[in-house]
Amino acid sequence: MRAVSAVETTATTHAWAIHAEGLQVRAGRHLAVNGLDLTLTTGVHGLLGPNGAGKTTLMRALATVLAPAGGRLTLLGHPVDGRADLRPVRRTLGYLPQHFGYYPRFTVREFVGYMAWLKEMPKAGIPAAVQRAVDRVGLAAKADARLKTLSGGMLRRAGIAQAIVNDPRLLLLDEPTVGLDPEQRLDFRELLRDLGTDSCVLVSTHLVEDVAAACTDVVLVDEGRLVWQGSPEVLAAQGDQGHAGDSPAERGYSAILRQHRAEGGR
Amino acid sequence: MTTHPTLAQIGRYATGDPTLDEPSVWTIEVHLEECADCRARLAGSTTADTRTTLDRVAAVLDREIAATPMPAGRSRSWSALGNRWLVGTLLPWLGMTAGVLACAALLGVLWTGLPELVLLIAPLAPLPGVAVAWHRRVDPAWELIAATPAAGLTTLLRRTAAVLAFVIPALALVGAGTGTSLALMLLPCLAFTAATLLLGTLVGVHRAAIGLIAIWTLAVIAPSLATARIPVLLAGESTPTWALVTVLLTAVALLRINAFRRLSQHD
Secondary structure: OOOOOHHHHOOOOOOOOEEEEEEEEEEOOEEEEEEEEEEEOOEEEEEEOOOOOOHHHHHHHHOOOOOOOEEEEEEOOEEOOOOOOOHHHHHOEEEEOOOOOOOOOOEHHHHHHHHHHHOOOOHHHHHHHHHHHHHHOOOHHHOOOEHHHOOHHHHHHHHHHHHHOOOOOEEEEEOOOOOOOHHHHHHHHHHHHHHOOOOEEEEEOOOHHHHHHHOOEEEEEEOOEEEEEEOHHHHHHHOOOOOOOOOHHHHHHHHHHHHHHHHHHO | OOOOOOHHHHHHHHHOOOOOOHHHHHHHHHHHHHOHHHHHHHHHHOOHHHHHHHHHHHHHHHHHHHHOOOOOOOOOOHHHHHHHHOOHHHHHHHHHHHHHHHHHHHHHHHOOOOOOHHHHHHHHOOHHHHHHHOOOOOOOOHHHHHOOOOOOHHHHHHHHHHHHHHHHHHHHHHHHHHOOOHHHHHHHHHHHHHHHHHHHHHHOHHHHHHHHHHHHHHHHHHHHHHHOOOOHHHOHHHHHHHHHHHHHHHHHHHHOHHHHOOOOOOO
8 A cells, every 4th residue: 555646646638648749869870760650648558660670769769868859759748858857757757778787786675766766756655665666576585685696587577676666657668578487477467467557658579479468559660660550459460371470469560560561662 | 533433333333234324434434543542442342253353364464474575664774875875886986086196195205306296186086986977888777867857967966976075085185195275176176077067068078077187187287297397277376266267167067957967979
């Protein structure tokens, strides 16, 4: 049981949690996201795309780490451009980067607590929020172990714990299931469904199976643009036996990509 | 506080009397939450059934509490405080700064022909630490931190303050041994810190620090080593100028804080 803050009970005044129009983001000199239009609301959204499609760059831009090079981006009703004050958005943001660095000498509890502190949570609530986040990812038994002693899957879960510690309204997870064993992935899907009931969760992954199982919505990008958006059921219905893949969702994925590339090549 | 329910009402509540309507149950519960006397009366009215249920719940809770690790509570250890203010990545750089200062002091003592080395390098002392404080390749968690509201200026200033809190006593300590004016040691050091932050808004803190170190070394340290004389910049009468420059640079740097909201391309 935790106290519900005034911020959480205020009515939302924005139509979309993520609203991008013609978004352009640079990765180095190259425009990795080039004219992307995207609208997402509450729920679990899976971000799929081949390697180099601009998924990670898009996630970084949504996490306010990279400034957009062009177009418009609005997160939770706040415009996110070069001059805007990003602090209100960042307070309600959870982000797990693809390669997340950490301080090896921190314990899980210290690390998640440090991130909660950086997210400017009220000091009195931090220990309880940390305990809750660590519990939710199933790391309670390892809460006081140093990060350098953890396995890859445990580190990934510690990363998820720091992302959800502030009960974010916008949660961005870049390849969260890397290194998780099959049972942990099932638990993680359960956690995703739970988180998606009242926040906007965007999960970037290359595992089509995770998306089909845990997401309410699928977003497919290629070469920095939105290719397709719809429910996992519709995605599965796109493919037939002639397409590459071991499951209906995978076949649907390759069908849409092939069709998109054929149209682009014309 | 709401009015106390009668003993009869509490008795009906305790036995779960189905004829007690819902609003009355709410009223009693709200009252019970804030009235210890009525809670005691409720305890007296419980049935044997309720008591066995409570015992069972208590036993289960005790077992679960014993099985799960203790929450850390509110204790704040020194290590946590250190972790927050002085991220471990800074420590080697601060160690290096202390080492260089000590070497300079030692050289000054051993080699009397030289101008005072400590005074010459004092302005540069905080710069390696400041440069490291805001550099993505040095901080392993930079991408995590960059997405938090404390990122940017707050973190930069906090870490700069941590560096200064270390460098200033170190300078004072070394300076006390050599007998130079303390103000002449510390003011240039603060001015250079502010200048690094200001230049950092344009080209990145890391480059700004490297640039300033290079300029000072070429323009001041090298000539004064060659001529074996303390430059006019660091003579006693330039203290007010340094004070003015420090204040001005700090003010301008604070005006340009917006540039630190995101990691820029050149960090």
